[in-house]
Amino acid sequence: MERHFHEQLQELKNRLLEMGARVEKSIDLAIESLVRRDSPEAEKVIQADDIINQFEIEIDDRCLKLLALQQPMAGDLRFITSAMKINNDLERMGDHAVNIAERAVTLNSRPSLKPITELPKMAAIAVSMVRESLNCFVNGDAEKARELCKKDDEVDGYDDRIFHELLTYMTRDKGNVARALDLLMISKNLERIADLSTNIAEEVIFIYKAKTIKHHLNSSDLDDVRSRS
Amino acid sequence: MERHFHEQLQELKNRLLEMGARVEKSIDLAIESLVRRDSPEAEKVIQADDIINQFEIEIDDRCLKLLALQQPMAGDLRFITSAMKINNDLERMGDHAVNIAERAVTLNSRPSLKPITELPKMAAIAVSMVRESLNCFVNGDAEKARELCKKDDEVDGYDDRIFHELLTYMTRDKGNVARALDLLMISKNLERIADLSTNIAEEVIFIYKAKTIKHHLNSSDLDDVRSRS
Amino acid sequence: MQLLSKITRTVKFRRLKEKVIESFFFINGSFAVIVLVGIFSLLLIEGFPALQEIGFKEFFLSSNWNPTSPVREAYGILAMVVSTLMVTLGALIIAVPLGIACAAYLADVAGPRTREIVKPVIEILAGIPSVVVGFIGIIVVGPLLSRLFGTSHGLNALNGSLLLAVMALPTIVSISEDAIISVPREFKNASLALGATRWQTLIRVTLPSASSGIIASVMLGMGRAIGETMTVLMATGNAPALPSSFLESVRTMTATIAIELGETVQGGIHYRSLFVIGFVLFIMTFFVNLISDVILEKYQKVNR
Amino acid sequence: MKIRKRNVQQWAGFFILRLAALVIVFILVFILYDIISKGHRVISWEFLLEKPRRGMTEGGIWPAIVGTFWVSLVTIVFSVPIGMFTAIYLNEYARQGRIVRLIRLAIRNLSGVPSIVYGLFGFALFTLYLNLGLSIISTGMTLGLLTLPWTITASEEALKTVPMSYREGALALGATKWQTIRSNVLPYAVPGMLTGTILGLARAAGETAPILFTGVAFFWPILPKFPVNLTQQFMALPYHLFIMSTQHHEIVKVRPLAYGTALVLIVLIIFMNTVAVWIRYRFRKKYKRA
Amino acid sequence: MSDNKLYTRKFDFFYGAFHALKNINIDIQTNRVTALIGPSGCGKSTFLRSLNRMNDIIPGICVNGEVVLDGKDIYERNVDVVDLRRRVGMVFQKSNPFPKSIFENVAYGLRINGERNRSVISRRVEESLKDAAIWEEVKDRLGESAMDLSGGQQQRLCIARALAVKPEIILMDEPASALDPIATQKIEELIFELKKNYTIVIVTHNMQQAARVSDYTAFFYLGELIEFGETDQIFTKPGLKKTEDYVTGRFG
Amino acid sequence: MSDNKLYTRKFDFFYGAFHALKNINIDIQTNRVTALIGPSGCGKSTFLRSLNRMNDIIPGICVNGEVVLDGKDIYERNVDVVDLRRRVGMVFQKSNPFPKSIFENVAYGLRINGERNRSVISRRVEESLKDAAIWEEVKDRLGESAMDLSGGQQQRLCIARALAVKPEIILMDEPASALDPIATQKIEELIFELKKNYTIVIVTHNMQQAARVSDYTAFFYLGELIEFGETDQIFTKPGLKKTEDYVTGRFG
Numbered sequence A, B: 001m002e003r004h005f006h007e008q009l010q011e012l013k014n015r016l017l018e019m020g021a022r023v024e025k026s027i028d029l030a031i032e033s034l035v036r037r038d039s040p041e042a043e044k045v046i047q048a049d050d051i052i053n054q055f056e057i058e059i060d061d062r063c064l065k066l067l068a069l070q071q072p073m074a075g076d077l078r079f080i081t082s083a084m085k086i087n088n089d090l091e092r093m094g095d096h097a098v099n100i101a102e103r104a105v106t107l108n109s110r111p112s113l114k115p116i117t118e119l120p121k122m123a124a125i126a127v128s129m130v131r132e133s134l135n136c137f138v139n140g141d142a143e144k145a146r147e148l149c150k151k152d153d154e155v156d157g158y159d160d161r162i163f164h165e166l167l168t169y170m171t172r173d174k175g176n177v178a179r180a181l182d183l184l185m186i187s188k189n190l191e192r193i194a195d196l197s198t199n200i201a202e203e204v205i206f207i208y209k210a211k212t213i214k215h216h217l218n219s220s221d222l223d224d225v226r227s228r229s
Numbered sequence C: 001m002q003l004l005s006k007i008t009r010t011v012k013f014r015r016l017k018e019k020v021i022e023s024f025f026f027i028n029g030s031f032a033v034i035v036l037v038g039i040f041s042l043l044l045i046e047g048f049p050a051l052q053e054i055g056f057k058e059f060f061l062s063s064n065w066n067p068t069s070p071v072r073e074a075y076g077i078l079a080m081v082v083s084t085l086m087v088t089l090g091a092l093i094i095a096v097p098l099g100i101a102c103a104a105y106l107a108d109v110a111g112p113r114t115r116e117i118v119k120p121v122i123e124i125l126a127g128i129p130s131v132v133v134g135f136i137g138i139i140v141v142g143p144l145l146s147r148l149f150g151t152s153h154g155l156n157a158l159n160g161s162l163l164l165a166v167m168a169l170p171t172i173v174s175i176s177e178d179a180i181i182s183v184p185r186e187f188k189n190a191s192l193a194l195g196a197t198r199w200q201t202l203i204r205v206t207l208p209s210a211s212s213g214i215i216a217s218v219m220l221g222m223g224r225a226i227g228e229t230m231t232v233l234m235a236t237g238n239a240p241a242l243p244s245s246f247l248e249s250v251r252t253m254t255a256t257i258a259i260e261l262g263e264t265v266q267g268g269i270h271y272r273s274l275f276v277i278g279f280v281l282f283i284m285t286f287f288v289n290l291i292s293d294v295i296l297e298k299y300q301k302v303n304r
Numbered sequence D: 001m002k003i004r005k006r007n008v009q010q011w012a013g014f015f016i017l018r019l020a021a022l023v024i025v026f027i028l029v030f031i032l033y034d035i036i037s038k039g040h041r042v043i044s045w046e047f048l049l050e051k052p053r054r055g056m057t058e059g060g061i062w063p064a065i066v067g068t069f070w071v072s073l074v075t076i077v078f079s080v081p082i083g084m085f086t087a088i089y090l091n092e093y094a095r096q097g098r099i100v101r102l103i104r105l106a107i108r109n110l111s112g113v114p115s116i117v118y119g120l121f122g123f124a125l126f127t128l129y130l131n132l133g134l135s136i137i138s139t140g141m142t143l144g145l146l147t148l149p150w151t152i153t154a155s156e157e158a159l160k161t162v163p164m165s166y167r168e169g170a171l172a173l174g175a176t177k178w179q180t181i182r183s184n185v186l187p188y189a190v191p192g193m194l195t196g197t198i199l200g201l202a203r204a205a206g207e208t209a210p211i212l213f214t215g216v217a218f219f220w221p222i223l224p225k226f227p228v229n230l231t232q233q234f235m236a237l238p239y240h241l242f243i244m245s246t247q248h249h250e251i252v253k254v255r256p257l258a259y260g261t262a263l264v265l266i267v268l269i270i271f272m273n274t275v276a277v278w279i280r281y282r283f284r285k286k287y288k289r290a
Numbered sequence E, F: 001m002s003d004n005k006l007y008t009r010k011f012d013f014f015y016g017a018f019h020a021l022k023n024i025n026i027d028i029q030t031n032r033v034t035a036l037i038g039p040s041g042c043g044k045s046t047f048l049r050s051l052n053r054m055n056d057i058i059p060g061i062c063v064n065g066e067v068v069l070d071g072k073d074i075y076e077r078n079v080d081v082v083d084l085r086r087r088v089g090m091v092f093q094k095s096n097p098f099p100k101s102i103f104e105n106v107a108y109g110l111r112i113n114g115e116r117n118r119s120v121i122s123r124r125v126e127e128s129l130k131d132a133a134i135w136e137e138v139k140d141r142l143g144e145s146a147m148d149l150s151g152g153q154q155q156r157l158c159i160a161r162a163l164a165v166k167p168e169i170i171l172m173d174e175p176a177s178a179l180d181p182i183a184t185q186k187i188e189e190l191i192f193e194l195k196k197n198y199t200i201v202i203v204t205h206n207m208q209q210a211a212r213v214s215d216y217t218a219f220f221y222l223g224e225l226i227e228f229g230e231t232d233q234i235f236t237k238p239g240l241k242k243t244e245d246y247v248t249g250r251f252g
């Protein structure tokens, strides 16, 4: 039997997807503004965060109402509590995008330190993780979510490389320190975004397989889930 | 009428408090190991994280069961969903403590860059925020929670100062860069811990005043709630 | 160990005791069957020889009943069967509308006060012995009818019908009222909530829902009328002929038995023929009751 | 407009119903009035306590009262225990099956058998076959059979009003069947059984047809003395009334005595009814909340 | 004053000397579901039955204040109760189909209103059965007795019967309390559908049910209206301590 | 084989030709609450009543397989039903106090067991009433009729009555379904207390109730035991699709 409640669950899903799309866009834009040295673009990201925050409040409220009014059980319940967490994760991704944008503005106001090549690649992977984790969530694809968790390693690899590269820049020239630091922070932000996507993927597995895989470091299901930064 | 359910809520509260105490201790230890250059102490922190993670899983499970089995309403419902978030926040604080400890180990393995004076002060404030926010949560003190949110500014102030100080160190001597960077990251971690405490305080206000104050940047209740890192 | 054996002993004793008690009640329960079978077979045994002697055809199809005739004894019961049915029909024509209307009034219209007055009245009416009603028939109704219709006396089928109507009314009223009152309140509420008036509710919902109970009450009333003896004996004039109108005197089957059994020779054909009449009565009422029973059962099923 | 029409319809309908009820009340009032107004004149201690004299044109009805009493007593003794036990069997012990269906069928048919047929049966069985002769005992047993289905039905009704939950409650506590019946069923059913029994008896006391052939006498002034004389003939109120109103040679002269007899009979029966109703009322009040 | 279709002002209700409802002011929103909750005996049913004057059947009652439907006090002398009840339909706790055929059950309301036209009747019957989401289950057996339906089907039939006379408001007194969870769910979904076209007031013992089906919730206690507001508000952040205690089960 | 106090193996139950329970294997854990849930007519009550042979009252039933209590099949021929029912107490859906005094209600079970000693009886009565959490409410009116109590109090009295004979297991068939939410909550709390000393099996229509009160839940469907497991498992992560569909209301 189709229930009104199930429509509401669907709606909740849609809202989360929409929020996810906005977050992806913010991340993309922030990185673009950095690459293209286009500060107005970064400003847009900062402004857009308000909307994402609104999303978060709205979705949280929605979940709370569903919990209060519909007494969800089993899968539905796990879905809603996970939605609350995913919501939180997305909002934090939004914040990270803002952080990137802010750093971009600072960097854009000063001469370029070096051509930015690695960061966009890293960002592309992070954004794809966001998108895919949400897709897994929507399609209930726990298998794919499990694979996705492995992608996080790639991003961590980028972060490491970028860190070392920037360290070189800093040690090479004192004048580089501040700017390199900014870039380094951007890399850290992207790394966090990827971590948060991993969280989402884990939640998906939790919803659809009813298994808590977080922190089960030696679980054979997923050996490489990292503890969070 | 006293209900079995209400006992369970009380138990949930206690578990959260216990987890909070462990997190505080981890932060304290991590900073101490840094100040006293005592790496084994830091190792303890890293090991203790497993227990904190276990706590998180257990509390999350507890909340889910309460939601599924007791159909909480109104205040009780808000309490449980907030507990889930606070749980998450505490676990992340634990992770930050681990990060600090890891950096401390790295730093301890090299000569001291400078006497560490500001960081312990900052840490003290952050830890007090953790403790106090949890106390507010336990005692249902929304007033105090509101005040607590202001303390975050102090921590941010420390972060700023430490950042600038370290920047000076870095620009002064290339050899300092790596170590300064580590210290800087520790400061960032502490700053995040304070932010997360602020989140908890916000949740408390939400439970007991049924008001979402997050992101209401121009709300008169709390002008200075910052958007998260 | 000792305790265990004690327990087993008490259990055994308890079971035995229960068995004995149950058997005792069962024996009592069988009594009704014995009585019914007894009545049936006794009537048959006592009556059958007469039927053999008289012949079915004459017995059932002749309307000439003259067992004491010195010339030729006649044993045809058609006239009294017709009389019985006629008086009964008359009674029903009067009692059914009146009874149902009264039942509907009591169950659905009357206030609790009125009901508290009228219900005992009905019960008292049911309690009045048939001789008393017959007595009234002779002394009050008879003269009244003779004056009304200009006949020489008022002891006729109409009188019998009127009195039988009075006898049947309490049965019809009380069983119909039961049926109407046990129509679930919810039906009435539903109808009222749809904007029906109380009258519409009564006619369209309540009475139809109670219909099987009402029909059963009519059948039971009919059974009562057929089997009634004293009133018809006293009030219908006792003329053993085929009646042609309600103003003629008639004699019913029951009245015939009542009048004649005392005068017969035990074991004689007259004596036995009266048992056959009894048997026929038995069968007639049996079927009437059977029908009402079937209806009642159906109605109980619906209202469960 | 439409609304008014419907209200008129309702008013007229209710009016007819009310009229019907009035007619029935009127019938009873009329009968009672006629009998009381004409019967009360002859009522005296003499009328009640003396034997009839002078070919029953004078004197009282004492033998008829006594006869009715003794017959009723035999009826009770005969039908009440069997009736109650049967009801207990049917309602408490019997499992739905062939035998029970048969018993119920028998009971329902017995209750429909015309009273005159009981008379025939009682006459043939008790007076002839069992050789009890024309006697109080034959008559009482005949009426006992007549009332048996009523007693059973009334007792069963009473047992049915005891909620199933009382029985389940007791059984679930480990009571045996008989313990359950004795402690949790009978106490609540007995008043109802009593009511039904008395009502049945009141009807039996007014019966004439079944007793015509089993021992009632036109004139039998010898009073029965328990227990020896239960085998003698007797007089009974309803039969006396029948005689006085149809068979007497001076029918007009004894009419006041007939009215008197009718009054006594009716008062007796109404009295019994009242007692029964009173018991039922008390019973209902006591266990209403059940 | 209010623009609502139905509202009460200073409404008091007495059973003889017993003051069952005290100063009730409530606005029933059009095309919304309003749920009445509260502990047993608090007056929910009494209030509901006041809205179509079904209480009139009970002797010795007395009312004060106003119940206003379309700007007119329904307790005024010249109001025709029969007409009122046609406009304000009712569904009862225990499903109560008449012992007639399914078709006749639904047609009943039309017939008593004098509708004779066969095709009009059968069209309305079909519509109502469809609206009550039971058409598919009974369309092939309209002539069968309504008593043969399952409990949940009977209840939906009763709803269809109420819909047939095109009421403006539907009152439901614990319509699902005698049903099993699956039938209950169907009724709840039906209520959700119905509110598109009807204004619904529902009494329920079951707080969760009130939460699920209603847009507005009124909390009664000891004959008083304690709190009235949007359902999600009442169940997530009630305004008063008493309401919070009741919905979280800290009561009594 | 199992070490449990009560378990069933390959248990089948027939009402005449109707196969009401099919191959039920279940282990009732000692000192735990086991809830039986499932859609209407799935056989919950039948199963419950099989455990103390209350079904024996119904004619035409037939059972197969074992119901083992303390290692002994209760359907064996030489088992004394009366004794069995004393050991396996029962509480019914509608409270059914006897129309006697409160005291006599509780004392009834003792008396039919032949207990005559006044002081023993009155001590047991007090204990049972205390265990059933109703002593405080009735201690000053033990002589009054039990029918004057409220519905919830009556139900607790019935529980006290069942406790008085010191059963080992208590069966409850929808014990709160006729009660309002507050009385229901009291019963639920009581069940929680009782499991310290008794083994409880409860049938409930209300999934939420099963979730709240039980430690183990058995989900029945069409006479079969679909899933049996720990309650939190069943309601948060059921093992089977059918169970998940039922508890999330996607059923039927």
Ligand SMILES: Nc1ncnc2c1ncn2[C@@H]1O[C@H](COP(=O)(O)OP(=O)(O)OP(=O)(O)O)[C@@H](O)[C@H]1O
Residues within 6 Å of the ligand: E015, E018, E020, E038, E039, E040, E041, E042, E043, E044, E045, E046, E047, E058, E205, F180
């Ligand atoms: N006909 C009546 N006569 C007298 N008092 C009544 C009557 N009907 C109800 N009451 C009383 O009025 C109060 C409110 O009753 P109502 O039936 O409205 O309660 P409710 O909230 O619907 O309760 P429930 O949830 O048990 O149905 C109760 O105290 C009840 O005892």
Ligand SMILES: Nc1ncnc2c1ncn2[C@@H]1O[C@H](COP(=O)(O)OP(=O)(O)OP(=O)(O)O)[C@@H](O)[C@H]1O
Residues within 6 Å of the ligand: E180, F015, F018, F020, F038, F039, F040, F041, F042, F043, F044, F045, F046, F047, F058, F205
């Ligand atoms: N006495 C009986 N005779 C025949 N069939 C019966 C009897 N009692 C129950 N049944 C049938 O057995 C099945 C199971 O009935 P049971 O009462 O155990 O269901 P349940 O799960 O308790 O349902 P509910 O939730 O409605 O109480 C149903 O299909 C019912 O129709």
Ligand SMILES: [Mg+2]
Residues within 6 Å of the ligand: E044, E045, E046, E203
């Ligand atoms: Mg109510």
Ligand SMILES: [Mg+2]
Residues within 6 Å of the ligand: F044, F045, F046, F203
């Ligand atoms: Mg059941």
Ligand SMILES: O=P([O-])([O-])[O-]
Residues within 6 Å of the ligand: C130, C131, C227, C228, C229, C230, C231, D114, D115, D116, D207, D208, D209, D210
């Ligand atoms: O009731 P009757 O004695 O006249 O048959």
